[in-house]
Amino acid sequence: MIMSSFSWVTALLLLLYIAKLRLADAQIGVCYGMLGNNLPAAKEVIDVYRSNNIKRMRLYDPNQAALQALRNSGIELILGVPNSDLQGLATNSDSARQWVQRNVLSFWPSVKIKYITVGNEVRPVGDSTSWMAQYVLPAIQNVYQVIRAQGLHDQIKVSTAIDMSLLGNSFPPSQASFRADVRSYLDLIIGYLVYAGAPLLTNIYPYFSYKDNPRDISLPYAIFTSPNVVVQDGQYGYQNLFDAMLDAVHAAIDNTGIGFVEVVVSESGWPSSGDFGATYDSAQIYLDNLIRHVNGGTPRRPWKPTETYLFAMFDENQKNPELEKHFGLFFPNKQKKYSFGFGAERRREFFANEFNATVVPLLKSDI
16 A cells, blocks of 8 residues: 555654654753752652653762662763862862762762763852862863773763853854953863863853843843844844853854864753842743753754753752742742643643644645
8 A cells, every 4th residue: 555645744744743852852951959958858859850751950969869869760960070079189080080989980870970060160260269260170181081991981971060251252142252361271171072072061041141231131032032033143143042142152162263062051040039030920931931942953053952951940948149049940849830841741732732733734635
């Protein structure tokens, strides 16, 4: 029997939608912060991840209870080396070996560690973390050498996480560059990342850009609701601030001339309270749209979905200032703060809408 043209088209559309939806699932993780005195036990938290089909996690330090609970969960992990550990790991290779043995090899492969991020938002100039900058690359290299010696350097990538303050110019995105006073710090790290085939992890928050400059940055541009291109940058048109910020990082790396490095968005979120622009509605719209958005690329990298980690899993009542207490996707009692879903729950909704909009009209026209 020869399959009709309708059947072929329908089958192809179904396969494309399923592939697209699985890809969307794969791009999103959630950061698990623990700065609260009312948070659930680690095992309960892992259960919340799994019941909500959240397949990736960022952990800021090697919390042993969390690592134990992650065993055989199937959740991929960014494992953090805290800033407080940088000096010891940089100056003593035995300390790096022991750290990796205790926190990585003792759990691998039942815990699916994908990245080790050595330090978070270390700023080499004019910051309380500046004294740590000298230790970041040596600590990365020492950890990498231990991972490499175990033959795991293709499965576990070692990197660090930066924030947008290291960019000196970010507008227009194609002309972005890192600050001159941080180049001696970052260029060596980028060179290592090129050698190791590792991504640069970057924390990207359109919220803070909007809060600091609402005169020039509109709320629709910041939360993915602008109906048209807002910034035209040569051949690249930007309809949302997230893409513009991420492509500024892409361009800043490219403009060093050192080599190609991928970027993983290791944090992005929007607070529901606590300061200007921090509202429940804006947070829900931003987060929901971000989840939808990242399975596609940016104008500068249209072929590459954006691996992104939402900040954060819970509201954390021991963080300061007040704003920092309100980034959670869930309340400490494990109830969802927002109505949108993840994974399979999202697939069902999306599939129904797309099928009705695209496949059903084809079916009707073919009958």
